[in-house]
Amino acid sequence: MKKMIRRSLICTTLIFTSSVTVYAHAQDTATQNKAPSRAQQLMGDIAPKMAQLTDDVLYADIWERPQLSKRDRSLITVSALVAMNRPDQLRSHLRLARQNGVTQEELIETITQLAFYSGWPNSVTAISIAKDVFKENK
Numbered sequence: 186m187k188k189m190i191r192r193s194l195i196c197t198t199l200i201f202t203s204s205v206t207v208y209a210h211a212q213d214t215a216t217q218n219k220a221p222s223r224a225q226q227l228m229g230d231i232a233p234k235m236a237q238l239t240d241d242v243l244y245a246d247i248w249e250r251p252q253l254s255k256r257d258r259s260l261i262t263v264s265a266l267v268a269m270n271r272p273d274q275l276r277s278h279l280r281l282a283r284q285n286g287v288t289q290e291e292l293i294e295t296i297t298q299l300a301f302y303s304g305w306p307n308s309v310t311a312i313s314i315a316k317d318v319f320k321e322n323k
Contacts, residue, residue: 223277255285260295263287267296267311268303275311279318289319 221229224239248258259282266275282292292315300308 256282256287259285259287260291263292264295264299267299267307270304270307270310272310272314275314276318279315280321283318283322289315 222236222240222244224236224244227236228239229236248255253261259278262278263275263282266278279292283289293312296308296311296315299311
């Protein structure tokens with residue numbers, strides 16, 4: 186009886202181990218076949234975990250939650266970036282906001298309103314960045 190249980194455990198372990206190996210290989214192959222994400226391009230070489238968290242947690246999980254639309258998430262994110270004066274990230278999130286259906290007029294109005302809540306210089310900087318981003322789309 187003990188020998189039978191031991192054999193069964195060994196077989197189960199072998200099956201599980203080979204399944205995990207096949208799954209891991211499939212994931213590696215899938216990763217190799219697709220183009221690197223923007224996060225991978227920007228920081229993957231120096232901060233691979235940060236890039237992976239950006240891809241898998243921020244964009245694949247948080248941005249996909251159904252409680253807020255991507256349009257709303259874009260407005261929230263743009264507002265936070267303006268308020269914190271984060272011009273590098275603002276540039277890409279203004280582009281993303283446009284893709285998510287936020288109009289140029291709505292973005293300018295958001296930035297204008299934020300001047301009174303987060304500071305005039307932050308909004309002036311944001312307007313300058315928005316102007317550059319909007320020129321790209323014309």
